[in-house]
Amino acid sequence: xxxxxxxxxxxxxxxxxxxxxxxxxxxxxxxxxxxxxxxxxxxxxxxxxxxxxxxxxxxxxxxxxxxxxxxxxxxxxxxxxxxxxxxxxxxxxxxxxxxxxxxxxxxxxxxxxxxxxxxxxxxxxxxxxxxxxxxxxxxxxxxxxxxxxxxxxxxxxxxxxxxxxxxxxxxxxxxxxxxxxxxxxxxxxxxxxxxxxxxxxxxxxxxxxxxxxxxxxxxxxxxxxxxxxxxxxxxxxxxxxxxxxxxxxxxxxxxxxxxxxxxxxxxxxxxxxxxxxxxxxxxxxxxxxxxxxxxxxxxxxxxxxxxxxxxxxxxxxxxxxxxxxxxxxxxxxxxxxxxxxxxxxxxxxxxxxxxxxxxxxxxxxxxxxx
Numbered sequence: 001x002x003x004x005x006x007x008x009x010x011x012x013x014x015x016x017x018x019x020x021x022x023x024x025x026x027x028x029x030x031x032x033x034x035x036x037x038x039x040x041x042x043x044x045x046x047x048x049x050x051x052x053x054x055x056x057x058x059x060x061x062x063x064x065x066x067x068x069x070x071x072x073x074x075x076x077x078x079x080x081x082x083x084x085x086x087x088x089x090x091x092x093x094x095x096x097x098x099x100x101x102x103x104x105x106x107x108x109x110x111x112x113x114x115x116x117x118x119x120x121x122x123x124x125x126x127x128x129x130x131x132x133x134x135x136x137x138x139x140x141x142x143x144x145x146x147x148x149x150x151x152x153x154x155x156x157x158x159x160x161x162x163x164x165x166x167x168x169x170x171x172x173x174x175x176x177x178x179x180x181x182x183x184x185x186x187x188x189x190x191x192x193x194x195x196x197x198x199x200x201x202x203x204x205x206x207x208x209x210x211x212x213x214x215x216x217x218x219x220x221x222x223x224x225x226x227x228x229x230x231x232x233x234x235x236x237x238x239x240x241x242x243x244x245x246x247x248x249x250x251x252x253x254x255x256x257x258x259x260x261x262x263x264x265x266x267x268x269x270x271x272x273x274x275x276x277x278x279x280x281x282x283x284x285x286x287x288x289x290x291x292x293x294x295x296x297x298x299x300x301x302x303x304x305x306x307x308x309x310x311x312x313x314x315x316x317x318x319x320x321x322x323x324x325x326x327x328x329x330x331x332x333x334x335x336x337x338x339x340x341x342x343x344x345x346x347x348x349x350x351x352x353x354x355x356x357x358x359x360x361x362x363x364x365x366x367x368x369x370x
Contacts, residue, residue, distance in 0.1 A: 002206055003243045007236060015232050022046035031059050036288060041238045044284035045231045060283040060312045063290040072355055073315045073363045075123035078112055079324045080104050080143055084129030086196030090227060093129045102324045103134055109143050115327045117150040119319055119348040122365035124151045125178055130159040130198050137165055141172045148173035152365050160207040166214035177211040180222040184236035188228045212248045219244060222256035230273045234281045238288050254293030257281055275304055279311055286312030298344040305344055318351035
């Protein structure tokens with residue numbers, strides 16, 4: 001069975017009407033329910049739930065502390081390459097954008113790794129554009145050989161792989177996958193992904209499951225909020241996370257809900273959502289799936305990240321750069337390499353200090369590779 005079979009149950013239904021039909025009493029019941037049903041998630045994401053955000057906040061905070069304590073895992077992204085074969089309308093790495101392209105040499109990878117490691121971080125997320133030609137499997141494996149000397153946990157966010165390829169990554173030292181479906185609406189997905197291998201909706205949709213079967217210990221999925229109706233994308237994200245939790249109970253399943261940020265190109269955000277909507281999504285996911293990891297990246301500003309922290313967040317990025325070699329390469333000719341603009345520019349130490357001040361423990365290392 002594939003998650004697509006779950007998605008297909010709702011694909012043709014009038015979800016906007018289902019959301020609008022939710023009554024206040026449905027929301028009140030959903031907040032205190034542990035049934036993890038589709039109707040519960042619909043209620044928590046509905047317009048009616050906007051009148052219950054305080055009640056949702058209290059329940060989301062209680063469930064988070066009960067399952068995770070007051071801890072926040074910290075990581076940082078490391079961009080290896082921005083070469084891309086896709087034309088995704090919303091992405092700064094779009095192959096059609098006049099962006100300066102670069103791939104780190106192995107010497108530059110080692111330099112970046114040493115710099116990031118000096119901050120105390122033990123978790124890293126490596127990223128490339130979707131280009132098998134410019135960032136082949138062999139190159140990723142060579143990078144992993146270097147990175148595992150510096151970090152205890154390495155997640156990959158690259159093009160979708162086969163199960164055998166994920167197994168190669170795992171054997172070389174990668175223990176996690178981050179991969180966003182971007183939007184679950186199949187029609188919108190096809191429209192937004194103009195050309196390139198990423199246009200294959202089903203191959204990407206099933207990639208997290210292939211990674212789970214390959215031996216990865218954590219799988220993080222997500223949507224890019226602003227591409228389509230945010231309630232519907234959050235609904236399908238929650239169902240996808242539940243599907244993975246149910247099928248792979250020994251794995252750590254996580255979710256990310258980044259919003260679109262300014263980037264190279266002229267894509268206009270058609271489906272905006274405000275900070276209150278963001279909070280509702282986070283709280284809905286936490287109440288629906290109490291053990292779900294929830295990541296909040298530096299796409300959001302420092303004040304908002306701090307305000308959302310107690311509502312369900314378990315993982316945050318720190319000291320981030322979205323440029324290839326952004327931690328160590330400062331030359332002017334490399335200034336146009338970023339995928340998008342970040343909002344929270346604080347260092348790892350500044351994020352650690354903020355968490356301590358708010359009564360949280362920053363987790364830099366939570367497992368050891370044997």
